[in-house]
Amino acid sequence: MIKSMTGYGKSVAGITGRKLTIEIKALNSKQLDLNMKIPGFLRESELEIRNYLNLHLDRGKIDFFIGTETTGELLNFSLNHEMAMQYYKELKSLKKEMRDDCSLLPIVMNMPDVVQTSREEMNEQEWTTISDGIAAAVNQVNDYRLSEGKALEEDMLKRVQSILQLLDSIDPYEKSRIEEIRDRMQRGFTTLSGDFNGSSPDLNRFEQELIYYLEKLDITEEKVRLLKHCQYFLETLGEAGPQGKKLGFVAQEMGREINTIGSKASHAEIQKIVVQMKDELEKIKEQLMNIL
Numbered sequence: 619m620i621k622s623m624t625g626y627g628k629s630v631a632g633i634t635g636r637k638l639t640i641e642i643k644a645l646n647s648k649q650l651d652l653n654m655k656i657p658g659f660l661r662e663s664e665l666e667i668r669n670y671l672n673l674h675l676d677r678g679k680i681d682f683f684i685g686t687e688t689t690g691e692l693l694n695f696s697l698n699h700e701m702a703m704q705y706y707k708e709l710k711s712l713k714k715e716m717r718d719d720c721s722l723l724p725i726v727m728n729m730p731d732v733v734q735t736s737r738e739e740m741n742e743q744e745w746t747t748i749s750d751g752i753a754a755a756v757n758q759v760n761d762y763r764l765s766e767g768k769a770l771e772e773d774m775l776k777r778v779q780s781i782l783q784l785l786d787s788i789d790p791y792e793k794s795r796i797e798e799i800r801d802r803m804q805r806g807f808t809t810l811s812g813d814f815n816g817s818s819p820d821l822n823r824f825e826q827e828l829i830y831y832l833e834k835l836d837i838t839e840e841k842v843r844l845l846k847h848c849q850y851f852l853e854t855l856g857e858a859g860p861q862g863k864k865l866g867f868v869a870q871e872m873g874r875e876i877n878t879i880g881s882k883a884s885h886a887e888i889q890k891i892v893v894q895m896k897d898e899l900e901k902i903k904e905q906l907m908n909i910l
Contacts, residue, residue: 619764619767619768619771619858620767620768620770620771620774620855620861620909620910621676621760621763621764621766621767621860621909621910622762622763622765622766622767622770622908622909622910623644623645623646623647623677623678623763623862623908623909623910624644624645624646624678624762624763624766624908625642625643625644625678625758625759625760625762625763625766626641626642626643626644626758626759626762627640627641627642627754627755627756627757627758627759627762628640628641628642628755628758629751629752629754629755629758630751631747631748631750631751632689632747633744633747633748634744635688635689636686636687636688636689637686637687637689638657638684638685638686638687638748638751639684639685639686639687640683640684640748640751640752640754640755641681641682641683641684641685641755642671642675642680642681642682642683642755642756642758642759643680643681644675644678644679644680644681644759644763645678645679645681646678646679646907646908647677647678647679648677649677650672650675650676650677650678650680651678651679651680652668652671652672652680652682653679653680653681653682654667654668654682654683655682655683655684656682656683656684657684657686660684660748663745663748667682667752670749670752670753670756671756674756674760675756675759675760676860676910677860677862677910678910763910766908767909767910770905770908770909771855773901773905774851774855774865774902774905774906775852775855777898777899777901777902778848778851778852778898778902780898781844781848781872781876781895781898781899782845782848784891784894784895784898785841785844785845785848785895787891788837788841788879788888788891791885791887791888791891792837792888795835795883795884795885795888798885799835799884835882835884836882837878837879837882837883840875840878840879840882841875841879843871843875844872844875844876844879847868847871847872847875848872850868851865851868851869851872854868860910861909861910862906862909862910865906865909866903866906869899869902869903869906872899873896873899873903876892876895876896876899877896879892880892880893880896
């Protein structure tokens with residue numbers, strides 16, 4: 619099943635004294651690019667969280683964020699009297715200079731490091747709760763990716779089928795193309811023969827050169843290879859696991875065969891078909907940039 623690289627997940631976990639909001643946002647990237655913002659009390663678990671995200675999100679630009687909201691349960695706090703007095707003295711001096719009549723206490727209480735909070739270290743049960751919250755957010759991301767991937771898969775399936783139909787539409791023109799080239803060269807040979815004052819060019823050599831030239835213009839092998847690449851692309855679409863890079867390689871090979879058909883065609887209608895195939899393939903490549 620194809621997965622998109624874009625996704626979003628959110629969950630909420632409650633532990634003693636805190637409410638945690640876990641958010642994950644995934645965007646396109648060639649490799650895993652993980653950006654984490656977590657509270658200080660989870661720093662010891664950062665590596666474990668990172669490994670879990672690496673394992674379950676595979677690839678993409680991942681923004682992982684855990685926000686905290688203090689609930690006040692079993693929360694201890696203390697006032698840093700010395701720091702508060704220093705702030706108060708400085709603000710009082712500033713108040714005199716400004717001749718302002720504002721109250722200083724609310725300002726002092728909001729200054730950095732005046733109110734210090736503390737709580738007991740996170741226990742195993744709380745870590746389990748947080749881990750479950752992270753897993754729930756990751757599952758949401760993957761569900762989102764699967765939903766987006768299904769739409770991408772349907773679109774690419776339709777476009778590969780279109781390329782196969784266009785490939786079949788070349789057949790009627792291919793036979794007439796070879797006949798037209800043969801007739802044109804034979805007319806040229808006849809015209810050239812009249813310019814040799816009684817003597818004529820070697821007919822056998824002309825036939826050899828004609829066969830060699832027509833073989834160079836033959837696109838049978840390219841059509842067969844393009845057909846095989848399209849079939850392999852469709853098979854890979856149905857395989858489990860991330861297939862984006864493999865599909866990208868197959869699409870490159872499809873493009874190579876389409877370009878060769880175009881360069882050998884020497885036929886206006888076939889060239890039009892080639893342009894249509896290129897258009898479908900470019901849209902497939904754009905979609906491949908969005909999948910794992």
